[in-house]
Amino acid sequence: MKLSEQFSKKHHESWVAFFRELHESSDPRAARLMDEFGQVAHRIRQLSDASLEASGLSYAQFRVLMSLRYCEWAGNCGGLNPSEISDQQGTSRNTISALIRSLEDAGLVERQLDEEDRRRFNIHITDAGRQIIAEHAAKHVQLVNELFAALSQDDIETLGRILQTLNHQTDMMKDTNPGPSRR
Template identity: 30%
Template sequence: MTDHVARVVNQWKSEYSEVDASPMYVLARMMRLSTQINKTLSANFGKFGLATGDFDVLATLRRSGTPYALRPTELTRSSMLTSGTMTSRLDKLERLGLVRREANPNDRRALMIHLTDAGRTLVEKVAGKHFELEAEMLKALSPEDREALAGILERWSHKLETDGTM
């Protein structure tokens, strides 16, 4: 079975054999998979009127546990966004009635972002569909392959993060 990436690597081998294009077997496939995964997940979030980043904020608040509230800096750190981007996202979610800003009872100068009841209901509904969709996308892999791939990716991610590459 030959895919697009294999054809590209073979072209490099044929036309410029002095370079080793073999990393593409992994990295180009991961990039292509990432693009398709993001497209599929984004379309699912769109069915609920959300962008991927909106879901990320709501899910972060939901999984933080009761009282489903975090400081904006905690949300920004969790999503690796700039504070300006986070502010825009929070403005949108607040307009939709999914989050609310309140003074931090421990520091009146700071805010807490709270997940509203409507936000909690929506994120739980979306999360259920999201995890079903992720499971569906992984059906092409055996349970053993999924476990092996998860382990490989975890080790690789840890190594890149430790080296400062990511």
Template identity: 30%
Template sequence: MADPERMLEPKHRALLDESARRGLPSADGVRLCFQLLATAGAIDRDCAARLAPRGLSEGKFVLLFLLHGQAGGLSPHELAERAGVTRATVTGLLDGLERDGFLRREADVIDRRRVQVVLSAKGKAAGAQLFAEHTQWIGGLFGGLSASERKRLAELLAKVWRATDSGRAAMEESER
């Protein structure tokens, strides 16, 4: 098994060393947080490295995925809402995807003032291939875990998330 310390960034190791030197009781929790951040960062970097050769960012990939299977397309507003980003961000992502030939903007058949975003043939092919590859890769990250371990990990991550300020706020919001 790999040494958990090796996965940590130098700044995190320094903070842990200082926490240990001071004898802080929360050092174990801090270590786990840093391990989780290191794992998430590694996944994020790997994702970016896998998409970059195709000229895609994670944001562009998400839009390709959302548009894939939508024969009539989606409006930029719908894409922004579904992707959880601003309209300005979607506009920039769409501009890049359109420039690279993955999609086109078309006037809505019912209301020509509205725009629908549809995938081009290149976008459909890339979306299907990338989705298959990406989901297989992501699933493979957890391939070494048994079904019960994956379930337990999901439960533990949810428990930690609920302890965050963001998690508590989301829980409160959902109870309203």
């Protein structure tokens, strides 16, 4: 057993014990899985951040650019307003405003008045923003392919079904336990 595996096992055991102390009804399997999810998500984020570092973009900025590029690619929108971006990203409106401002300062997005409601404006990706997406798409695809190459086709299908179930469950929980609004 590798040292990292020994540490990981000790870490999980410690984490489960900690969770159990927080509340006696804690399911140790669920605590272990949440810890694993967190570690995998953190490591993927680190890899993504490293690939974006050269461009000076944060992961959050890149996600905004991706939303705008997808909207443009799908052909079903004339840009997105800041509230739509905030809702898509699950981020506060203040945070999105700061992200948009920094992307605008870098020349990656631009504001345009909404054609239907001249009191509002929509955010559009620029040619420079499209170029950033194109450069990082290949790196991102390589990262995703390499990550999932560790799984068999059956494992990928099983994981997909499990994640769909968890997404459905969190949607149901969100409907019955609404959190604070993101304003």
